[in-house]
Amino acid sequence: MTRSTKVLAAAALALGLTQAPVKADVSMGIAEARQIAAASLAQGQPQLAAQIATGLLQRDPSDAYAHFVLARAFQQMRQPKLARRQAALAYRYADTGLGRYQASQLAATLAVESAQPGMAQIWLRRSWNHAPDDRAREVLKRDYRVLRALNPWNVQLRLSMAPSDNVNNGAEDPYAVIAGVPWVGVLSGDAMALSGLKMTGDLSLGYRFTQTDRSQTRVKGRLYLSRVALSADARAQAPAAENSDFAYTKAELGLEHRRSLGKEAGLLSAELTLSRQWYGGQPLQNSLRIEGARVVPLAPGKQVQLSLAAERSQPERGAPVTEMDLRASVSAKLSGGGTFSYGASLQMADSLYVNARRQRATGFVAWGLPRPIGPAKVSLSLGGTVADYPDYRVGPFVVPGGRQDHMLFGSADFVFENLDYAGFVPSLKVQAQKTRSNVSRFETNEFSVSLGIVSRF
Template identity: 30%
Template sequence: MWQVAWAAALILALAAGAGVAQDRADLSPAEARQLASTLLDAGDAAGALRVADALIQRDRGDFAAHMLRAQALQDQGRRGSARRAARTAYRLPASAEERFGAAYFLAHALARDGFLTHGQLWLRRAAQTAPDEASRKAVARDYDTFRSRNPMLFSMSASVTPSNNVNSGSNASSFRNPGIPWLPPEIEIDDSQKALSGYEAQLAAHLTWRLKPSATRMTALHLRADRTDVFLSSEAKALAPAARGSDYDRAGISLGITQKYRAEGARSVFSYGLWAGHDWSGGGNLSDTLRLTGQVERPISDRTAFTVSGQAERQMRLDSSARNATLTGVSLGLQHRLHNSDRVNLTLGWRDTSTESPGLRNSAMTARLDWTKAKPVAGLGFEAGLGFEWRDYPDSPYDPVDGRQDRRLSLDVAVEFQKVQYMGFSPRLEISAERNKSDVGLFDQRNMGVQLGFRSAF
């Protein structure tokens, strides 16, 4: 009981303005902080609050006193005041470890009051000042918990990609005359249609709102938006003076509703969705789209799962109604986790594009193999992908006899610098190379790009 008696004496002395904490060694700031902590442990939040207030009156920059005040207010149920006290502590000049404590306190205080999205933001601030690996793991674990409880999910990505072909132009200088009598056997490709170098600045955002789930269904509403701005290099401007980077800008927005369903006791998960979108190209309206998707995922074993996906899409072109198209496709996927926990995905697909425009009408077969390294190597995470697509344009006006066939090979390798983080985000570098070999030289393309962006570490 001596702690309580000491607390009472201290509080009375401070309230009377006697300055005991300054004049007596047993009432030093450090001992007063210890006393406030002892009172909190004993359940005397009111006494701890008076001690903390007295300490703050003596020194408004006392970080520990502000945090003690926040905890005392929290214990009294004064949650809004507790959060304000913790924010005041966070803004004070303090060590990284102290700022971590304030941010972590705030994150959980906000989550307890239902402000999960705001709590996730403060967890990211806590991650920025986490003093050790154990603290970072605690932040990641709590972030997953907050995210699972939060009906709203928000993600954003930004990247810059230098490329030798920002306009998807041709690497050939000419192509064979398809039979136009007044043109030469080889038709020269215009400079603006050739591959132009430069870089792309990309920004994308995805907002998801999950409705209250049932035992077997989960429904979500989605809003997606993306924009790509293209900037030409000085070499590209010299090659094609009439071309502008804005000619190749792209943007899109889409709204969707998705649902997942799994019957009680079943292993298969069914997913389906309906999407409506609008696209822009070169600063003008390009198309409206309506898309229906469906997927069935079924685990084969503890480490392997099989998926079947399908989609149907209607594109209403706003530049020319003759370019309206209906796309249908199906894909088969196999996901496998190796013994070292690396993940390997194999996807095979088929797609058909039906349209009145013979230059756009085509069918395609695709194959892709992806690998993701489970454990980082020297703080680096690795991903790689290899893709192949064969596309047939049977009625291409560029080759009315045999049609046009494209064979596209792509390779991309990504490295994530996981030891470098800012608010839980790590820089990610992706190197991609793509080669499209076409029977028509106008569509013969090579593209190499280096993309620098950021990815959430949790």
Template identity: 35%
Template sequence: MASGLARCIAAAAACLLVGLPTLSAQETLTPDALRQNAVGALQAGDPITARRYAQALILRDPDDLNAHLILARAARDLGDIPPARSAAQTAWSLAQTDAERYSAALITAQVLSTEGKRTRAQFWLRRAAQHAPNDLLREKAKQDFRYVKQQNQWKTDLTFTLAPNSNINNGSAQDRSRLNYAVSEILFGEPIEYELNAEAQAIAGLEIGGTLRTRYRFHQTPVSAHDAKLALSYRTFSLHDDLPGLSGSDFAYGTLAAGYGYRRLNIDGRGEFASDIETGQSWYGGARYAQYLRAQAQQLFRPSRTQQLRFGGELERLWGQATPDRDLIGLSASITQSLPTGNSAYLGLSASTSQSDSASSDYAEIELRTGFTLAKPVLGASVQFGLGASWRDYDASVHSRDGRQDNRLFADVTAVFKQIDYYGFNPSLTLSASRTNSNIGLFDTNRVGLNIGIKSAF
């Protein structure tokens, strides 16, 4: 009896909302049938009827999750955003299983995207991917995420750093160096060695920091884009050993930057030209360090599906507050090649020159960098290797008549653990090491670091 009464109520409500004449007992719609008809109306492009059916179902049972999902979709299709958003929120609050949470998150993202709130829509699509009951639906959420990301005028990247580091202050690996040659020869007639204090030697510690980069694409055409950019970064340290008069914040470094970026597709869609201009302020140890103005340009070209070439140039002007003024000019070129095995290899070469009134900031440098990415995971992680060398020459140095020459070798390996996935993010681990050999002991450095971070899976 109770079941028959419910069917009658549902049928009467449906007739009232849809505006049809009263149905006979044989034509009474059950809630399931009414729900199916509502879905059919959506599929047939009739959101008005779907909304009326959904409202009838909600009148019968306010906790009907599927009815709220149908109502959210129908209202969204009709452009009636506030009711659509409310119905989606109610559906999320009623969801109990992964399948229900997936459906509620997906419709919430669709409503937000229609409303123009695409950054929030991306968050809900990550939720949908997190609760997807199978790989097929997860891939659907990922595809929707990529589409919304492409349409979003805002793009924000947030990274965190937690990294043990053997040399947070770029200190010397030696405990002795030679005194300023001019001073030592005047006073002593020959070069004199001296002991380096604790602050001049390498200091081990834990780096803790974060970076926020965001851009707003204020104008876009099918082949070009204009972006306004903002970036914030800060890192501080916790020292491994207690050193009198020193704390990790003495080596803290932060930057604030704003800029403009331009992108344009060219070479029949196989190339892209990019240029950026940025101005910023940096702080070191809590005090203003330098202001800078930087301009960069690069041309990317894909001769084939397996090869990518990149050429670039850079100009920078730095006005020092706690460091000398300098001008920097740089050129770079690189090639990325996909191999028949599925692995990919990278080779890059760059050259730069820095001009300054201070000998400590006046140099020329060449750097060679290589990389190799494995196609097959290792123990469930995607792995990338890097190796490089640089040669830096200072014509003059207060420490040597022969100037200063630094030879640096560096290597790193990064593992991204793709089997560990939370809201579309994978943990990553980077082990890096570098060694600088200089003709001046003060500038011999060794560094080993371990960086723990997260990377987006899509």
């Protein structure tokens, strides 16, 4: 008797289907054994299903279906650790997309049953790669949102690389000119615009330690890194400059509380954040920021967000700076499927250091197109900033009437949703910025194209 026939015989005897030796060919024995295993699970007989699956695995350790049956059997027998291991093996050995989809869905369910929502999220992302249709993907998105709400941990990582013609925010003109001052200087090579590659990494980590039906409180951490690789032209322009001279790092630790005020009243939040910044490998400043925000629904799909923040910064060298920041924005979902938003902000800073005193106003509009253009989902933004430094000085010179900067900026974002892996898709951002100032050192132009990865859900 072959091994597969022995599997079928054991199953049949256990079910009381036969009292005589079983005669069957190999392929039929395996197929019928699988059917009996599935029936055993449906009838609440996980021990028998586990026995049959074990026999099938003795014949072929890479039998994905047998691993799947064994995972389901251990699930019914309340042995989640063993069940998760078998579900992972079923996913590993499955040779069809549907098999991998079913195995990853089972693994996600087992993770939820074991109170491991983070692991369940990972398995749902694996399911995304093998979902049979759009309806299944919509269910995955819904389930992922539920798990995100259940998981006390929240992790976000953003990476991008951007070829830029101005990685150091340098001046476009080699001459230092101050309007109204009969003096002209010459800027060093590293004070002018340098081309190269700008790379950024932004890691945010949060942990929710209290939650009720209407509120939640969490601790948050963030690490932001910006690094550059100077081009050959930039090195020729500024031979003494090193990539590390333009490295920027910011680390944050914060506490956030959110409270729902009801469906019509919206959301209220408050946040306290400590941060430390470095530039060029050297400490730059420490800051303490307190912010309150309110989100108010205006209509279905439309809301306004208001925020007020106060920040106190202590540079490594120089006097502390106190800044107030007021922001307002409106966002709406359009009937055709697109989005539209606009907003404004006002910042005011005061300090004993005269060059830190400033007022700045910014406005923007943004539009998410309702339909893709070619393979990409597209969103556009445009805005401007006006800044006034009333007491600005350049060396021994007082800038007549203070320093005034006028900036225009715009960007186009392209998200390629058809090129996804585990729900992550590539993105491309084209952005341009132009600043005009009565102090020529701050007249800058920048154009960059950045590549990144974003999540679809």
